Amino acid sequence: IGEIQRFLRDDGMVKVSRSLKELSNRIRKAKDDLTKRLGRSPTVNELAEAMDVSPEEIVFAQEANRAPTSIHETVYE
Amino acid sequence: MSEVHKNFMELSFASRSENESFARVAVASFISQLDPTMEELTDIKTVVSEAVTNAVIHGYEEKTDGVITIRTWIEGQKVSIEISDQGLGITNVEEARQPLYTSKPELERSGMGFTIMENFMDEVAVDSREGQGTTIRLVKHLKTHQQTLQH
Amino acid sequence: MSEVHKNFMELSFASRSENESFARVAVASFISQLDPTMEELTDIKTVVSEAVTNAVIHGYEEKTDGVITIRTWIEGQKVSIEISDQGLGITNVEEARQPLYTSKPELERSGMGFTIMENFMDEVAVDSREGQGTTIRLVKHLKTHQQTLQH
Ligand SMILES: Nc1ncnc2c1ncn2[C@@H]1O[C@H](COP(=O)(O)OP(=O)(O)O)[C@@H](O)[C@H]1O
Ligand SMILES: Nc1ncnc2c1ncn2[C@@H]1O[C@H](COP(=O)(O)OP(=O)(O)O)[C@@H](O)[C@H]1O
Ligand SMILES: [Mg+2]
Ligand SMILES: [Mg+2]
Numbered sequence: 545i546g547e548i549q550r551f552l553r554d555d556g557m558v559k560v561s562r563s564l565k566e567l568s569n570r571i572r573k574a575k576d577d578l579t580k581r582l583g584r585s586p587t588v589n590e591l592a593e594a595m596d597v598s599p600e601e602i603v604f605a606q607e608a609n610r611a612p613t614s615i616h617e618t619v620y621e
Numbered sequence: 622m623s624e625v626h627k628n629f630m631e632l633s634f635a636s637r638s639e640n641e642s643f644a645r646v647a648v649a650s651f652i653s654q655l656d657p658t659m660e661e662l663t664d665i666k667t668v669v670s671e672a673v674t675n676a677v678i679h680g681y682e683e684k685t686d687g688v689i690t691i692r693t694w695i696e697g698q699k700v701s702i703e704i705s706d707q708g709l710g711i712t713n714v715e716e717a718r719q720p721l722y723t724s725k726p727e728l729e730r731s732g733m734g735f736t737i738m739e740n741f742m743d744e745v746a747v748d749s750r751e752g753q754g755t756t757i758r759l760v761k762h763l764k765t766h767q768q769t770l771q772h
Numbered sequence: 773m774s775e776v777h778k779n780f781m782e783l784s785f786a787s788r789s790e791n792e793s794f795a796r797v798a799v800a801s802f803i804s805q806l807d808p809t810m811e812e813l814t815d816i817k818t819v820v821s822e823a824v825t826n827a828v829i830h831g832y833e834e835k836t837d838g839v840i841t842i843r844t845w846i847e848g849q850k851v852s853i854e855i856s857d858q859g860l861g862i863t864n865v866e867e868a869r870q871p872l873y874t875s876k877p878e879l880e881r882s883g884m885g886f887t888i889m890e891n892f893m894d895e896v897a898v899d900s901r902e903g904q905g906t907t908i909r910l911v912k913h914l915k916t917h918q919q920t921l922q923h
Binding site: 627 | 779780781782783784785786788790791793794797798801802805
């Protein structure tokens with residue numbers, strides 16, 4: 545299955561649910577780091593700059609770590 | 622910028638619980654142009670979830686052919702959000718807003734939806750008519766950048 | 773699941789270029805319930821950007837009091853998107869769709885918006901009336917999970 549996953553990834557076929565979850569984990573880490581460094585909740589632009597993605601994309605990716613984003617999730621996992 | 626930044630959006634969608642997540646993202650990403658703190662964004666996402674869930678579960682009693690509408694206005698640092706359904710409506714709004722009150726204890730609802738909205742937003746108004754539907758009006762004043770930096 | 777999954781949303785917003793990013797994410801987040809591939813999602817975000825930018829720049833000539841509406845339907849793996857403005861409209865649709873054609877070379881437009889839509893979507897229809905506005909209808913059939921795995 546690792547082989548297939550690598551293939552899907554290389555081929556741009558990686559599923560959104562998986563890819564967004566990775567981004568969302570990176571966002572959470574960056575958010576925790578920034579919160580510690582600033583001593584307050586970072587603004588969405590501060591986080592977007594640190595991650596080099598748009599504020600809107602931050603919001604979107606963050607959602608991926610909540611409930612299953614997909615009705616197919618269980619089928620795919 | 623001397624002029625106050627103004628913007629608006631209106632969103633309608635099927636009363637399906639899987640749209641709760643979409644509604645959160647749509648409203649939060651619209652508001653992100655005001656550069657809120659991540660904390661303020663989380664507050665807003667939470668109240669949108671509560672109001673949309675209420676429309677799905679109470680307003681339409683999980684019937685998926687209803688329509689939920691969200692209107693959002695931005696004016697300077699002021700965010701106004703209206704969430705409407707054309708569902709069953711609320712007979713006694715005052716009672717409904719009480720902490721822990723739920724008309725659906727059998728669904729293990731917490732009865733804390735309105736209380737959460739009141740805690741996270743600066744204004745909460747409920748406009749409801751039995752058999753006609755419910756509109757929740759929410760206002761939040763985001764911190765200015767000076768306020769955020771001083772915090 | 774034997775029943776076909778159906779859902780819809782409608783989104784309207786002010787014709788401001790800062791709403792392009794919001795519109796991309798809103799449509800993407802709605803579509804993500806079908807768990808598309810990253811490539812499919814990027815394609816859809818790109819065409820939404822192109823169509824919204826066209827409405828802002830050509831339809832409303834950057835006047836910010838116009839309204840842009842996006843309707844999105846999901847039926848099984850089929851995604852239909854309609855992007856409308858009530859702006860200037862297109863005099864000659866056939867000419868407008870030609871690769872490299874732009875009516876605004878002074879703005880350094882590439883003239884590739886429609887070509888990009890045709891490349892990324894399965895169907896592209898343009899309905900426009902001078903002085904009344906433009907509606908772009910787009911359809912994309914997402915790969916099913918079996919197709920993705922077999923690819
Ligand atoms: N959109 C709505 N349509 C009809 N009734 C509603 C709506 N929103 C809230 N209510 C009523 O208000 C009560 C309290 O709502 P809430 O505080 O969110 O608690 P809960 O959802 O856990 O019951 C609900 O139990 C319901 O009776
Ligand atoms: N929504 C619209 N309203 C009015 N005219 C439009 C609209 N969309 C496209 N057009 C016309 O079609 C032409 C081609 O569009 P496009 O391929 O996106 O190229 P570009 O935007 O770079 O000019 C535009 O230059 C414009 O004349
Ligand atoms: Mg509730
Ligand atoms: Mg264009």
